[in-house]
Amino acid sequence: MDFIAAILELVGLYIVGNKNRFGFILNISCAVFWIIYVLSSKSAYGILIVVVPSIIINIRNFLKWGNN
Secondary structure, eight states: OHHHHHHHHHHHHHHHHTTOTHHHHHHHHHHHHHHHHHHHHTOOTTHHHHHHHHHHHHHHHHHHHHTO
């Protein structure tokens, strides 16, 4: 599952670089995969330090791009 999350994250960043708001949705989905991975593996809790704020930042950026 960690490979899926990593690939989705890279694809999401690429899509955002193409000025497509869908990339933010993909990055939020990726963060959910990371949370599932961390909780199911019961290790690598440090990833949550990055993943949880990234969800908030991606939601913020998605909303800000909608106002333009």
